[in-house]
Amino acid sequence: MLPIPxxxxxxxxxxxxxxxxAATALGSLLAIPLGSWLGLTRFRGKRIAKTIxxxxxxxxxxxxxxxxxxxxxxxxxxxxxxxxFTIEAMILAELILVIPxxxxxxxxxxxxxxxxxxxxxxxxxxxxxxxxxxxxxxxxSGVMTGIMVAFGGAVSExxxxxxxxxxxxxxxxxxxxxxxxETRQGNFEYAATLGGxxxxxxxxxxxxxxxxxxxxxx
Amino acid sequence: MTxxxxxxxxxxxxxxxxxxxxxxxxxxxxxxVGLLGPSGSGKTTLLRLAGMLDCPTEGRILLxxxxxxAEGDRNLATRRKIAMILQKPVVFRGSVIRNATYGxxxxxxxxxxxxxxxxxxxxxxxxxxxxxxxxxxxSGGEVQRLAFARAAVLRPKLLLLDEFTANLDPANITxxxxxxxxFRESGGTVVMVTHNLPQARRQADRxxxxxxxxLVETGPPxxxxxxxxxxxxxxxxxxxxxx
Numbered sequence: 001m002l003p004i005p006x007x008x009x010x011x012x013x014x015x016x017x018x019x020x021x022a023a024t025a026l027g028s029l030l031a032i033p034l035g036s037w038l039g040l041t042r043f044r045g046k047r048i049a050k051t052i053x054x055x056x057x058x059x060x061x062x063x064x065x066x067x068x069x070x071x072x073x074x075x076x077x078x079x080x081x082x083x084x085f086t087i088e089a090m091i092l093a094e095l096i097l098v099i100p101x102x103x104x105x106x107x108x109x110x111x112x113x114x115x116x117x118x119x120x121x122x123x124x125x126x127x128x129x130x131x132x133x134x135x136x137x138x139x140x141s142g143v144m145t146g147i148m149v150a151f152g153g154a155v156s157e158x159x160x161x162x163x164x165x166x167x168x169x170x171x172x173x174x175x176x177x178x179x180x181x182e183t184r185q186g187n188f189e190y191a192a193t194l195g196g197x198x199x200x201x202x203x204x205x206x207x208x209x210x211x212x213x214x215x216x217x218x
Numbered sequence: 219m220t221x222x223x224x225x226x227x228x229x230x231x232x233x234x235x236x237x238x239x240x241x242x243x244x245x246x247x248x249x250x251v252g253l254l255g256p257s258g259s260g261k262t263t264l265l266r267l268a269g270m271l272d273c274p275t276e277g278r279i280l281l282x283x284x285x286x287x288a289e290g291d292r293n294l295a296t297r298r299k300i301a302m303i304l305q306k307p308v309v310f311r312g313s314v315i316r317n318a319t320y321g322x323x324x325x326x327x328x329x330x331x332x333x334x335x336x337x338x339x340x341x342x343x344x345x346x347x348x349x350x351x352x353x354x355x356x357s358g359g360e361v362q363r364l365a366f367a368r369a370a371v372l373r374p375k376l377l378l379l380d381e382f383t384a385n386l387d388p389a390n391i392t393x394x395x396x397x398x399x400x401f402r403e404s405g406g407t408v409v410m411v412t413h414n415l416p417q418a419r420r421q422a423d424r425x426x427x428x429x430x431x432x433l434v435e436t437g438p439p440x441x442x443x444x445x446x447x448x449x450x451x452x453x454x455x456x457x458x459x460x461x
Contacts, residue, residue, distance in 0.1 A: 114308065116306060116308050117308050119271055120307070120310075120365075121310075121320075123269055123271060123300075123302035124320055124321040124324065124368065124369065124372065125294070125297060125298040125301070125324050125325065125372065127324075128291055130324050134310065137311060140311070
């Protein structure tokens with residue numbers, strides 16, 4: 001028998017999906033154009049910009065949480081938004097983790113698109129924006145990989161979610177913070193069950209994303 | 219004859235290398251100009267400049283009297299009057315028909331019209347039966363035919379062909395040459411780079427010889443091939459030019 005009711009378990013699971021899914025979707029909306037622009041545009045300081053972006057691959061989630069915590073806390077510049085310990089704050093913290101991953105992998109993927117593909121697009125009348133869209137389409141497997149990696153990072157991180165969400169029951173508790181909570185309380189079986197659910201969900205999401213990655217015209 | 223494309227003393231340098239050296243050339247409406255020359259003589263550089271894929275270091279290029287500026291999207295409308303087929307054509311992800319409609323979709327042509335026009339262009343090169351096939355499964359010759367259809371469907375004023383039948387079998391060459399003639403008959407202008415001298419003789423209204431980035435001779439094919447005016451052209455044609 002589970003130590004918490006199934007409806008709470010479902011709620012925690014759905015909240016995990018909401019936070020990670022929203023962070024991944026919003027982050028991708030920002031990061032994909034950024035990555036494709038960085039990958040296809042020549043400018044002074046590009047190498048530095050790329051290195052900074054890649055450095056953020058290893059950005060510790062707890063530091064991302066800390067930054068958002070400072071920004072939203074009582075003494076922070078956005079205190080009046082009153083977002084601390086809300087789902088929105090958790091999404092914000094995970095955005096910091098998602099954006100560099102999606103942007104960086106998009107950058108690498110579009111940069112590997114053969115120059116003759118870009119030239120062909122231009123030779124057929126593509127504008128700069130249309131050339132970038134063509135490159136993204138050609139690099140779509142790589143871009144999807146970036147989205148998958150970012151979602152994996154978001155759904156499995158615990159430090160930021162704990163710091164800015166606070167693991168509040170019925171409010172901001174997600175699968176990862178619940179695992180920590182249950183382990184601390186000695187409910188190892190329940191913690192393991194939650195971990196299993198997390199794995200199954202991740203598998204399911206990756207299966208669907210992988211399908212879209214492989215499907216479609218090659 | 220109305221001049222469509224004009225290169226005026228065009229030079230293109232890449233660092234210390236001068237790929238094109240003060241070249242002046244004109245192509246009239248409905249004319250096929252063939253460019254000959256050994257590898258590295260600047261033929262592809264010239265086509266890339268005419269196709270607005272690159273900017274000249276010096277000189278200017280005009281289309282219908284308007285100076286072309288390949289930088290960014292400033293002259294997008296002019297660039298869309300030109301289509302170019304690269305030396306090694308590539309296909310985009312997707313089906314043959316999706317490739318054939320690529321340029322039309324860029325121009326926001328309505329889907330139904332785009333499909334109809336693309337099917338017609340594919341029919342011209344014998345690929346209409348493969349419209350639904352994944353483009354990356356086509357053979358080399360089919361890719362070159364698709365590249366031609368993808369460009370011709372745009373009904374450009376100027377079509378630039380960079381060795382468009384290289385490595386093709388005679389049947390494919392004949393099919394594409396016929397398609398080029400049909401394009402010309404519809405009023406289009408063609409500038410083609412070729413190493414295939416008989417092809418230049420068959421197809422071109424005028425040929426030009428590039429050597430070391432300089433245009434050394436131009437003229438009607440019969441005169442150029444039968445009695446070239448310059449020593450360089452004679453050596454190039456009889457194969458004695460040391461390169």
